[in-house]
Amino acid sequence: DADVTQTPRNRITKTGKRIMLECSQTKGHDRMYWYRQDPGLGLRLIYYSFDVKDINKGEISDGYSVSRQAQAKFSLSLESAIPNQTALYFCATSDRFSTDTQYFGPGTRLTVL
Amino acid sequence: GENVEQHPSTLSVQEGDSAVIKCTYSDSASNYFPWYKQELGKRPQLIIDIRSNVGEKKDQRIAVTLNKTAKHFSLHITETQPEDSAVYFCAASFYGNNRLAFGKGNQVVVIP
Numbered sequence: 001d002a003d004v005t006q007t008p009r010n011r012i013t014k015t016g017k018r019i020m021l022e023c024s025q026t027k028g029h030d031r032m033y034w035y036r037q038d039p040g041l042g043l044r045l046i047y048y049s050f051d052v053k054d055i056n057k058g059e060i061s062d063g064y065s066v067s068r069q070a071q072a073k074f075s076l077s078l079e080s081a082i083p084n085q086t087a088l089y090f091c092a093t094s095d096r097f098s099t100d101t102q103y104f105g106p107g108t109r110l111t112v113l
Numbered sequence: 114g115e116n117v118e119q120h121p122s123t124l125s126v127q128e129g130d131s132a133v134i135k136c137t138y139s140d141s142a143s144n145y146f147p148w149y150k151q152e153l154g155k156r157p158q159l160i161i162d163i164r165s166n167v168g169e170k171k172d173q174r175i176a177v178t179l180n181k182t183a184k185h186f187s188l189h190i191t192e193t194q195p196e197d198s199a200v201y202f203c204a205a206s207f208y209g210n211n212r213l214a215f216g217k218g219n220q221v222v223v224i225p
């Protein structure tokens with residue numbers, strides 16, 4: 001089945017380290033998103049991309065950067081991780097030519113010590 | 114940007130009873146409203162969605178109603194079962210459906 005995958009699934013790192021979270025999809029969708037989930041705060045958008053040459057900031061982009069290496073790959077980087085970036089990170093995809101439905105990956109649990 | 118409020122934050126129901134979660138949104142241009150279910154340790158999964166040209170949509174035990182005038186929409190779960198226990202998120206589209214704004218989630222607990 002076509003799916004959205006994320007690597008790693010769990011990561012523990014230290015303050016100041018550079019971290020990259022990766023997202024791949026086999027759904028053939030053009031749009032990809034990165035969200036952060038914190039308890040009681042729901043899902044907040046970090047960055048989104050509508051195609052390889054299109055990158056847009058979401059509501060909480062400070063401290064993060066992204067790269068859309070191909071239509072199927074969208075990575076999220078934390079240049080210098082800090083403890084308040086400890087959260088569950090989700091990648092999602094959607095297809096502008098079909099519906100507005102977003103499909104989520106399994107998530108990456110990141111802990112910054 | 115869009116603001117989505119979700120109430121109540123926690124809901125406990127007896128098995129077999131109905132559960133209702135209500136969301137309000139701020140952008141009158143929003144026209145797509147999905148509901149996601151997230152089980153513990155899992156990814157959010159779409160369970161039902163509705164567009165602004167429809168007032169109600171039903172899929173087996175779940176239904177969604179939309180009141181565009183009041184800018185609110187609700188998820189209805191009938192004959193609740195233990196497997197309905199999860200966190201439910203509502204969302205509303207904005208920026209021409211390019212983005213979704215999510216509510217903060219509602220923890221539903223079905224008591225056997």
